[in-house]
Amino acid sequence: MTPLSLATKTLSPFLLPTDKKCYYPRTHSFPSNGHRQTERGHDFETGDSFFRSESAIGRDLGILAASLYKKSEGSLRVLDALCGCGIRSLRYLVEAEADFVCANDANDEYRRIVVSNLSQVPRVLMGGERRWVVTHFDANRLMAEFYLQRDFFDLIDIDSFGSDSSFLRSAFNALKLGGLLYVTSTDGYSSGGHRPDHSLASYGAYVRPMPYSNEVGLRMLIGGAVRDANVLGYHVSPLFSYYSYHGPVFRVMLRVNRGKLPNIKHYGFISYCTLCGNSEAFSWDELGQITCPCNNQKVSGSLIVSGPLWTGPLHNAAYIKEMLNLTEQWGWAGNGRGTDLEKLLEQMVDESDPQLPFGYIKLDEVAHRAKVNSPPLRTMMGTFHKEGYVASRSHITSNAIKTNCPMTECVRIAKELQQ
Secondary structure, rough: HHHHHHHOOOOHHHHOOOOOOEEEEOOOOOOOOOOOEEEEEEEEEEEEEEEEEEHHHHHHHHHHHHHHHHHHHHOOOOEEEOOOOHHHHHHHOOOOOOOEEEEEEOOOHHHHHHHHHOOOOEEEOOOOOOOEEEEEOOOHHHHHHHHHOOOOOEEEEOOOOOOOOOOOOHHHHHHEEEEEEEEOOOHHHHOOOHHHHHHHHHHEEEEEOOOOHHHHHHHHHHHHHHHHHHHOOOOEEEEEEEEEEEOOOOEEEEEEOOOOOOOOOEEEEEEEOOOOOOOOEEEEHHHOOOOOHHOOOOOOOEEEEEEEEEEOOOHHHHHHHHHHHHHOOOOOOOOOOOHHHHHHHEEEEEEHHOOOOOOOEEEHHHHHOOOOOOOOHHHHHHHHHOOOOOEEEOOOOEEEEEOOOOOOHHHHHHHHHHO
16 A cells, blocks of 8 residues: 555555654644744644745745636645645645645654644545645655556645755656646756756756846746656646745746647747847757847857746736736735735736746846946836837846847937936
8 A cells, every 4th residue: 555545535554653654633732832823814833844934925826826726627636745834735725725635744753743733624524535634755755656546636836945856757747637736946056057067957957147047047947847747748838937035936836738848939048148238039940040139140258048948938927817816806915915915916917928028137237238327117117118118027026127128229218318
């Protein structure tokens, strides 16, 4: 028998309480060590587990996506593969109304904390079906066994540390077709181009320093998922991509379907010219022809190239609007509550304009190139719109604009605004 027996009514002898890797509560009463937190009305204990209150918005986004899936499909099974103290699992149960949650963390010292937190929800329904279970296995092993038993999940949340991409293939196999995979990276060094060999090993992308490195981090993560999904005969599409400076944390919600990527136009290479500030995307068949217009189509040492990366949209605008509607229904937006989440989702909608290219332009860089004071962001955006360009704020950094306006034109506009 396997750990998958935990998802059924019958317990395997392999998983009796004598086994140190799997636990289920016999009582809802546990002593507290005093490390208590509150999130979205849920009181819970963190103990010695790694917990960041700053990551609440990332958890909010996951809950919204899970709830939309439940409303659309009628059922929801969640695997919280690296659950920590279990707050995500608790919220999936209560707010997204998951039918079943497997809360797994390889550290069995968190047993008491996780079980205590989840015990706020009845473990077994009237009919004997389990609502939740706590396991302590290596995440890859657990997902592999679920796959072997053909016991799939609708949503798998992998809140991993660093650039550990080893979970991707196991997660794809344990996920239902059309299911959601919520992946994570906290490797700001690789996204910043400071460890290109490391990013190549983890995500198959050779990343070099670029001024929009935090967006590169999201595209690196999506690109790695695209690569691994293709190997297994799946294709993925990002529903939303979220960057948070604390950590830093890169989180992407992917929808997974059968069939390899129909084309690779959104999986290629990006360049940045340190001389003129121009950025451009290049496809695989353009390798060997990557140049910058400022060098008369000649190879130049001023050109920095990274890839392969995801070069397509970071968000699905229609999906984000559904999430925004749900925040309003739940009272998470407006009336001074949930303003950060509401603002974030609205910015993601703006960032989803198909005319916007990858990357963003920092106003400090524009000012430096124009040799003027940094222009006001709203003034620059207004001028872009008047001149027929598309522009939006970036949720990644406050003093930057996503736009299809070339850097040379940005410099011209900044100079004119100073006159």
